[in-house]
Each structure stands twice: as C-alpha cells, then as structure tokens.
Amino acid sequence: MATNRKATSRSKDNLKRGAARLRSGAPEAGPETAVDTVAPGRADRRAERRAAILTAALDEFSTRGFAAARLDDVAHRAGVAKGTIYLHFDDKEALFQELVRSFLIPQVAMMEQAPVGELSSRELIERFLERFLTEIYTTRRREVLRLILTEGHRFPALAEFYYREVVARGIAAIRMVLARAVARGELSGDALVRFPQLLVAPLLMSIVWSGLFDRFAPLDIPALLRAHLDLVFGERKTT
Amino acid sequence: MATNRKATSRSKDNLKRGAARLRSGAPEAGPETAVDTVAPGRADRRAERRAAILTAALDEFSTRGFAAARLDDVAHRAGVAKGTIYLHFDDKEALFQELVRSFLIPQVAMMEQAPVGELSSRELIERFLERFLTEIYTTRRREVLRLILTEGHRFPALAEFYYREVVARGIAAIRMVLARAVARGELSGDALVRFPQLLVAPLLMSIVWSGLFDRFAPLDIPALLRAHLDLVFGERKTT
DNA sequence: ATACTATGACTGACCAGTCAGTCATATTAT
DNA sequence: ATAATATGACTGACTGGTCAGTCATAGTAT
Known part of the structure; x- marks a missing residue:
C-alpha cells in the first residue's frame, strides 16, 4: 500500500523540447530557460510512462501469463497507479497486443534491410543465425516471442x-536465399526450399x-546453431 | 482442511463381481442374467467419471488455457457437478498435472519398447517420425504436448x-540411433549426435x-517430415 | 486560471473451493 | 427373498477472495 510517488528517473531526451521551446517564442528571460536542467515536457513524460508500463507488462505477462497477470502489479512495477494504465491502453488485452506489436515492429523493419551482398549462401545463413542470437535470443524479444x-492461440x-508481418515475410526471404544456394550448387536437395x-x-x-x-x-544455443549450420551445409571446413 | 479421499481406482472389482455371479447359481431365467449389459458397479462409475472429467479438462484447458479455464465449464462438459471434481482431484492445479501425467505415462511406456531390429538407420528414424504422426500429431496427445x-513455464x-521422463530419455535413445548411423557410415557429421x-x-x-x-x-506435416528426413540423410533414392 | 494528467479507493462480476444434504448402491439381518 | 441399515459418490447453493475497470479527487504544467 506504500504510497509510492517516486519520480521516474529524469532523463535525457529533452532535445525535442528545446526545439519546441525555441519555436514557441517564449520570453528570453523566462524563469524556465534560466535552468539548464529542464524538466521534461508533458509529451516526454507521457512517452516515458508508456514505455515503463510496456516493460513492466512484459515482465508480468512473461512470468505469470496473460490471464494470471495482475494490472495492479504491472502498475506498481512501472511506478504508476493502476488508473494510469487506462490512460494509455483501452484494456488489458489492448495492453498485451500493443506490447507484442511494439516490440515486433522494429524487428520487422530490421528484417527488411536485406544484407544481400556477395557472400556465400552459407555465410548468409550464418549471419541470419547470428542475427537471431544477438537481436532476439539474448534480448527481451525472446520473451515476446515466447509470449x-x-x-497466441487465444489471440487470433x-x-x-x-504470421503476416513476420512469419510469411521471413519464410519468403529465407526461401529466396535457399533457392539461390541451390542454384549456385551450394546446397543439395530442395527439402529446405520447399520447407524453410x-x-x-x-x-x-x-x-x-x-x-x-x-x-x-541448459543448452548451448550458439553451439546448437553451429551444428545446425553443419547439418544443412555439411561439416564446416576447418581452417 | 481439504481431507480428500484417496482416489485410488480399484476398477478390477467388477471382474470378480461377474465371476461371483456365475458361481452363485442363480436361476437361468433370473432377471439379471437376461440382461447382457451388466449394470456398472460403483467403482466403474467412479472410473468413468474420472475419465470424463479429465477429457473435459483437456478440452477446456486447451482452448482457454489453465488460468482462464473455469471448473464450472469442465464439470458441465463432463456432465457432473462442480463438487464432483473435488472428489477426484485436490484442486485445479492437481487436475491439470494429473491430466498431463495420465496422457503422458502410456506414451513413455510406448517409447521404451525400442524397435531396434536390423533396419537401416534411415528406416529407424523414418519409423520414429511416422510414430510421431500416428501416435501424437493426429491424436489428443498433441494437445497435451501443446499444454x-x-x-509448462508456470509448473516447474x-x-x-x-524433462526427466520424456525429453531426457528420448534424447538419449535418439542419440544412440544416430551414433550407430554415424558408425555405420549412414550419416556424415556428428552435428546430430551432439544435438539430437x-x-x-x-x-x-x-x-x-x-x-x-x-x-x-495450414502446413503439410507429413511432407515436412519427409523433407526433414531428406535433409538429414540426403535426398531419398527414388525407385 | 485553465486544461491536462495522475491517483487509488471503490464496485461489481467472477470463480475456486466448501459442505450439508440427497440418493443409488452395497451390506447385513431376518 | 426381503427388509433394514450403512456407505460414499454426487450435488449445487453458498462463501470469501480476487481483480479488471471506473471515477471523483488531487496534482501539475502552461
């Protein structure tokens, strides 16, 4: 029940604010401009809180599951009151869906930038697997994917x-790389092309x-992925 | 609190019952002997209901998830009153765990009977994948595994x-088959042996x-598994 | 002063778990 | 065979607690 009005750590991004202030034509000698550590503006605080709520929600949903997670706990963890959540999200389900979407969308964007280059197919796939490790497995995105x-079954x-934004696109992209590998003779058999x-x-x-x-x-995932690469392309040529 | 009566199913009593009836020398035209469908005894009904509850629970847990499933619905689906569930299981969680265990244990037993034979390794693995299709994927065990x-994260x-009863044993068994395949030269590379x-x-x-x-x-799972076999052992030799 | 934002006590629906009572079946007595 | 008695499986209304969502009040920025 502790009345926690702990202020969220005041942070860095008041660049936008500065710009806005310039345009707003406030008197130069205004009291606020005198202070160089400017308090964050409303929009900033709003964004901060939204992010804090999303992070807290990821924690709670991950450990308890959607149905068993309590919004009271999410609020407490985010350092806000429960009502605040409802200023940002329609209801519990919307919070969940926003959570997944917000963590996924940058991921989709990242996948788009195809790193085609003139690498061997094996190297391309190797990059892809490394990418998975650094961008997903060792990050919170892993928890989002697990969610x-x-x-997913209960949120069609x-x-x-x-499926549309990640799986279908991802499979199509991988299929192209694999088809290229087959065409170049770097991969024998079309099993993977048919089922990426x-x-x-x-x-x-x-x-x-x-x-x-x-x-x-515990499982050594990097080693497992290397073994997978070996399985697909044949044993690695030792240096 | 919660003194729950031991729910040991002693379902063989009815066999003895039938035998006793034969020996009792009842008149041939006796009303009971005329009916070939013998009325089930208490133990039978008890076992029937337990099974009905487990099946209903699988339905509900599968579609709503553990936390969101309602025991009222389970009871209704099983055709019993809610209280009856508590005559068979301590609480909701015990019902869930019993459900998983009861569907899994026959599975474990089945896995034990190793079909070693003198088949090629590829055939052995092929059998294994077929087994997965017929014994799991096309049965309700698929739903149990999905559960x-x-x-699983919330039920350590x-x-x-x-892990102990299925995964560890399964991996060990598969590893042996794969090691044999490598030893016989049917499989190149030890990637799979290291990571079954x-x-x-x-x-x-x-x-x-x-x-x-x-x-x-929808995904053509049999075809996907065939492709997987091709990936592991090389393209299938076409007749 | 005014508008925007946050709070947390409150409400009402919901549901796991309980238990006093019912009834079919089993056991014992006549 | 029949009646009397015992058993325990089953029932479902009820309780106590939980929690999503609301809203009157308090706080803050401009």
Whole structure:
C-alpha cells in the first residue's frame, strides 16, 4: 500500500523540447530557460510512462501469463497507479497486443534491410543465425516471442498479425536465399526450399527449451546453431 | 482442511463381481442374467467419471488455457457437478498435472519398447517420425504436448517431470540411433549426435504451427517430415 | 486560471473451493 | 427373498477472495 510517488528517473531526451521551446517564442528571460536542467515536457513524460508500463507488462505477462497477470502489479512495477494504465491502453488485452506489436515492429523493419551482398549462401545463413542470437535470443524479444507461442492461440488477431508481418515475410526471404544456394550448387536437395520452416525450427526449439528446461538442463544455443549450420551445409571446413 | 479421499481406482472389482455371479447359481431365467449389459458397479462409475472429467479438462484447458479455464465449464462438459471434481482431484492445479501425467505415462511406456531390429538407420528414424504422426500429431496427445509448451513455464514440477521422463530419455535413445548411423557410415557429421534436439525440432514446430497458424496457413506435416528426413540423410533414392 | 494528467479507493462480476444434504448402491439381518 | 441399515459418490447453493475497470479527487504544467 506504500504510497509510492517516486519520480521516474529524469532523463535525457529533452532535445525535442528545446526545439519546441525555441519555436514557441517564449520570453528570453523566462524563469524556465534560466535552468539548464529542464524538466521534461508533458509529451516526454507521457512517452516515458508508456514505455515503463510496456516493460513492466512484459515482465508480468512473461512470468505469470496473460490471464494470471495482475494490472495492479504491472502498475506498481512501472511506478504508476493502476488508473494510469487506462490512460494509455483501452484494456488489458489492448495492453498485451500493443506490447507484442511494439516490440515486433522494429524487428520487422530490421528484417527488411536485406544484407544481400556477395557472400556465400552459407555465410548468409550464418549471419541470419547470428542475427537471431544477438537481436532476439539474448534480448527481451525472446520473451515476446515466447509470449506469442504461449498466448497466441487465444489471440487470433495477434497470431495472424504475427504470421503476416513476420512469419510469411521471413519464410519468403529465407526461401529466396535457399533457392539461390541451390542454384549456385551450394546446397543439395530442395527439402529446405520447399520447407524453410526446417531452417527455423531450431530457433523455435531454443526459445521453448530456454523457457522450460534451462534451469536443470541448459543448452548451448550458439553451439546448437553451429551444428545446425553443419547439418544443412555439411561439416564446416576447418581452417 | 481439504481431507480428500484417496482416489485410488480399484476398477478390477467388477471382474470378480461377474465371476461371483456365475458361481452363485442363480436361476437361468433370473432377471439379471437376461440382461447382457451388466449394470456398472460403483467403482466403474467412479472410473468413468474420472475419465470424463479429465477429457473435459483437456478440452477446456486447451482452448482457454489453465488460468482462464473455469471448473464450472469442465464439470458441465463432463456432465457432473462442480463438487464432483473435488472428489477426484485436490484442486485445479492437481487436475491439470494429473491430466498431463495420465496422457503422458502410456506414451513413455510406448517409447521404451525400442524397435531396434536390423533396419537401416534411415528406416529407424523414418519409423520414429511416422510414430510421431500416428501416435501424437493426429491424436489428443498433441494437445497435451501443446499444454506443456504453453503452460509448462508456470509448473516447474511438471516441466521437470516431462524433462526427466520424456525429453531426457528420448534424447538419449535418439542419440544412440544416430551414433550407430554415424558408425555405420549412414550419416556424415556428428552435428546430430551432439544435438539430437535438431532432429526433434521440426516436431516441435509442427505442434506450435498447428496451434497458431493452421487456420490461415495450414502446413503439410507429413511432407515436412519427409523433407526433414531428406535433409538429414540426403535426398531419398527414388525407385 | 485553465486544461491536462495522475491517483487509488471503490464496485461489481467472477470463480475456486466448501459442505450439508440427497440418493443409488452395497451390506447385513431376518 | 426381503427388509433394514450403512456407505460414499454426487450435488449445487453458498462463501470469501480476487481483480479488471471506473471515477471523483488531487496534482501539475502552461
């Protein structure tokens, strides 16, 4: 019940604010301009709180699951009152969907920038797997993906969004790389071209395993992915 | 509190009952002997209801998830009153764990009977994948496995049980088959021996995919598994 | 002064778990 | 065989607690 009115750490991004102030034509000698550590403006605070709520929601949804997570806890963790959540999101479900979308959309954008280059197909796929490690597996995005796996069934709109925006595009992109590999003779057999899902399955397995068994049977995921690469392209040529 | 009566199913009593009836020398035209459908005894009904509750629970937990499933609905679906559930299970969580265990234990037993034979390694693995199709993917066990994937995180005891009884044993068994394949020169590279998870990952993917995307993007799982076999052992030799 | 924003006590629906009572079945007595 | 008695499986109305969502009040920026 502790009345926590702890202020959120005042932070850095008042650049926009400065610009706005310039345009607003406030008197030069205004009392606020005298202070160089400007208090953050309303829009900034709003964005900060929104982000804090989303992060807190990720924590709670990840550990308890959607249905069992309490918005009181999300609010407390985010350092706001429960009502504040409703100033940013329509209801619990909207919070959840926004959470997933907001963490996913930058991901989609990143995937777009194809790193085609003139690398061998094996290198391309290797990059892709490394990308998974650094951009997903070792980040909070892993938890978001796990949320999709565990809760997606009950949120068909979300599942479809995820399929259209990530899965379908991803599979298409991978298929092109694999088709190129076959055309160049770097890959024998069209199994992977027909089912690019086979290339991605171990990534899924990593996420599932980490959620269920890591405590008592940790798995060396980088090594597993290297082995997968070997399986697909044949043993790595040792230097 | 909650003195729950031990729910040991002693369902063989009815066999003795039938035998006793034969020996009792009742008149041939006796009313009971005329009916070939013998009225079930108490123990039978008890077992029937327990099974009905478990099946109903699988339905409800699968569609709503553990936290959101209502025991009222489970009871209604099973054709019993809510209180009856508590005559068979301590609480909601015990019902869930019993559900998973009861569907899994026959599965474990089945896995034990190793079909070693003198088949090629490829055939052995092929059998294994077919087994997955007929014994899991096309049965309700698929839903049980999905429940472990989606809810296991919140039931550490269950996750560990599943790991010890199914995953660890399964991986060990598969590893032996794969090691044999390498030793016989039927498989090149030890990637799969080091990470048998790679062989199983597509099975996981099948279950996840069917839960999330089947409505709008169905996947031909038998074909996917055949492609996986090709990927592992090389293109199938066409007749 | 005024508009915008945050708060947290409150409400009402919901649901896991309980328990006193009912009734079909099993056991014992006549 | 029949009646009397015992058993325990089953029922469902009820309780106590929980929690999503609301809103009157308080606070803050401009």
